[in-house]
Amino acid sequence: MAGWLQERNICTRPSIAWGPSIERGAVERDLAKLQSVLGHRFKSPELLVCALTHRSLTREHAQEDGESIACDNERLEYLGDAVLGLVVAEALFREHPNWSEGELTRVRAQLVSREHMTAVATELELGRYLRMSRGEERGGLRRKATILSNAMEAVIAALYLDGGLGMVRKFVAARVMGETAHLLAEELRTGAALGNYKSALQEHLQAAKAGAPVYRVRSESGPDHRKRFLVEVRLKTAGEPGKPLARGTGSTKKRAEQDAARRALERLGATAAGITALESEDEAEDEEEQAAS
Numbered sequence: 269m270a271g272w273l274q275e276r277n278i279c280t281r282p283s284i285a286w287g288p289s290i291e292r293g294a295v296e297r298d299l300a301k302l303q304s305v306l307g308h309r310f311k312s313p314e315l316l317v318c319a320l321t322h323r324s325l326t327r328e329h330a331q332e333d334g335e336s337i338a339c340d341n342e343r344l345e346y347l348g349d350a351v352l353g354l355v356v357a358e359a360l361f362r363e364h365p366n367w368s369e370g371e372l373t374r375v376r377a378q379l380v381s382r383e384h385m386t387a388v389a390t391e392l393e394l395g396r397y398l399r400m401s402r403g404e405e406r407g408g409l410r411r412k413a414t415i416l417s418n419a420m421e422a423v424i425a426a427l428y429l430d431g432g433l434g435m436v437r438k439f440v441a442a443r444v445m446g447e448t449a450h451l452l453a454e455e456l457r458t459g460a461a462l463g464n465y466k467s468a469l470q471e472h473l474q475a476a477k478a479g480a481p482v483y484r485v486r487s488e489s490g491p492d493h494r495k496r497f498l499v500e501v502r503l504k505t506a507g508e509p510g511k512p513l514a515r516g517t518g519s520t521k522k523r524a525e526q527d528a529a530r531r532a533l534e535r536l537g538a539t540a541a542g543i544t545a546l547e548s549e550d551e552a553e554d555e556e557e558q559a560a561s
Contacts, residue, residue, distance in 0.1 A: 310430050319344050319422035324401035341422035348425030355440045375452045385417035387520050465529035479505040483525045499524035
């Protein structure tokens with residue numbers, strides 16, 4: 269691997285490797301923290317620096333001092349996409365011997381999707397470690413879904429090049445698959461709208477002419493790298509959101525919303541009668557509260 273880095277002159281000088289406006293010590297501390305979150309200490313940390321570098325920074329260096337940073341993350345993104353697809357496909361193949369090719373393909377597509385990779389990057393707070401030009405920083409590029417998902421794939425490539433497939437398998441099992449893979453497997457078993465309970469709930473409520481779902485975060489808990497969100501979905505009829513349909517939890521807001529939508533669909537029974545039953549339940553609860561008071 270050292271030869272690969274030397275051939276490309278990656279990070280051979282501090283001013284090129286880390287950026288002249290950034291204190292090297294601070295960057296190294298950030299890298300140490302990110303490596304802890306990733307669960308891997310890099311033998312060649314230059315690979316991780318490369319995976320975190322947006323091409324805008326190379327252009328900015330070239331314009332300001334006539335020299336360009338030796339590496340950005342675009343090539344690593346290409347490799348990471350392929351490695352991610354392989355590792356997820358292998359894991360699903362081994363864990364679900366009874367699934368058909370079509371079922372395996374559908375679940376893999378959800379797990380490697382841009383939306384899911386953005387969620388993984390957000391959970392890891394990857395955006396805070398990205399290196400980009402001052403102009404892109406001011407434009408909010410650090411928070412954009414495409415940039416986050418691409419950077420996540422580049423980091424996976426860096427993990428592969430530095431630690432091999434075994435390291436990537438470990439990371440993917442913990443961070444990419446995890447609870448999401450279990451939820452998708454359950455959706456596949458029950459025939460639900462794969463990976464999108466929110467759309468299924470929206471369509472169900474529209475068909476029943478019952479209103480629209482509204483999601484609100486009720487609470488957050490845990491440290492930054494292990495956040496848990498509690499989200500409530502309510503039925504909006506006329507004006508203000510009405511009574512709650514269900515609550516859900518997850519490691520990101522999106523996952524908690526999906527969990528809340530799933531629970532709401534289960535409570536409603538996916539029929540118009542479910543809406544009526546829910547309203548009857550709520551009315552009964554109101555009567556009990558009034559009698560108690």
